[in-house]
Amino acid sequence: MTPPVFWGLLGMALVVMGLYALIVHAHLLRKVLALNIMSSGVFLVFIGLARRAPGDGMPMAVDPVPQAMVLTGIVVAVAATGLALALIVRLRALTGRTTLGDDASD
Amino acid sequence: MAEPQDRNRDRDDDEHRAVPDRAAAPGSARARQALRPAARRLLALAMLGLFGGFAAAVLSLSHPAAGLAAAVAARIDESGVSHPVTAVLLDFRGYDTLLELVVLLLALLGTWSVGRARGCAGNAPGPLLRQLPRLLVPLIVLVAGYLLWVGAHAPGGAFQAGSLLAGVGILLCLSGQPLPRWANGLPLRLLAVLGVAVFATLGVGAAMLPGAAPLDWPPAQAKTLILTVELAAMLSIGVILAALFAGGRP
Secondary structure: OOHHHHHHHHHHHHHHHHHHHHHHEOEHHHHHHHHHHHHHHHHHHHHHHHHHOOOOOOHHHOOHHHHHHHHHHHHHHHHHHHHHHHHHHHHHHHHOOOEOOOHHHO | OHHHHHHHHHHHHHHHHHOOOHHHOOOOHHHHEOOOHHHHHHHHHHHHHHHHHHHHHHHHOOOOOOOOHHHHHHHHHHHOOOOHHHHHHHHHOHHHHHHHHHHHHHHHHHHHHHOEOOOOOOOOOOHHHHHHHHHHHHHHHHHHHHHHHHOOOOOOOHHHHHHHHHHHHHHHHHOOOOOOHHHHOHHHHHHHHHHHHHHHHHHHHHHOOOOOOOOOOOHHHHHHHHHHHHHHHHHHHHHHHHHHHHOOEO
8 A cells, every 4th residue: 555545545534534523413613623624634635645746755756736735725724613613602602502403402 | 882892792701601501411412412323323334435435536546646746847947936835826826825815814704793802811821821922922933934935945835934923923812912902903904914915916917917817927026926925925824813713803
């Protein structure tokens, strides 16, 4: 198993685990954490597969385009997390709840 | 205008303290787990299947694959910088980076529209935390400047430097040294939009040259333009991330 395949599979495993947690947990903070794990998995896949370029060891052997996209993605993920946390804090201040859904189930 | 807002804020804070955390109460296990055990087992099986599909997709890719490394290497001289990731970020795929700064700005506007910042020094900082910024802040600012400059030919650049600057903001906030009142108004907002404003202005300006498109830097001035954009982006990213940490409008 070459390193790109290993990191690619590991990243996919993180995506799937994050998706499972996103669906299973009702608490919004856990959902935000699950989304962050999913995005970390996607970044790992991109970074891992960027190393498939031929000529191991050379600085230019790594594809820079996926790396630049991951850099963009990290910033967007951080911004989305910040906004989501602010919305959770507001929801809790207004309703006292940290879950979504109808009131009957709460 | 300011007074009703303040009263609102106080009421919110009171509610915040008065309401018990229902999710943490005993008997509310159902609130933590949205699904019944049988449904969770089914979901776990579905996730395993999904992973199988993803794994097959990764394994079916050709190894090695050239990707775009050769295309970037062939035209890197036109970008004015020698580090390929910086060249992709600020020249070849400049729209990505410009719109990413817009996303950051929108997230900040969304956070500010949701509520006011609560202030991050809730409990009194100890003597260590009060003294730490004197040591760390100058060092962090120095490293941020170095990372910005070195990004032209080595790993580094506006995002890494900007997140270090955000660390300065968070450290000052946690150690009980918030921004002076005058800086919370227009200066903060100007710094937050600086990155998008400089990037967009220079990008449109570059299109005025004969035969050029927006964000298409002329090779002779490319390095100067990229460093200018990165400097503005670094300041904006630092201010926006620190303001997101504060969690509301100042």
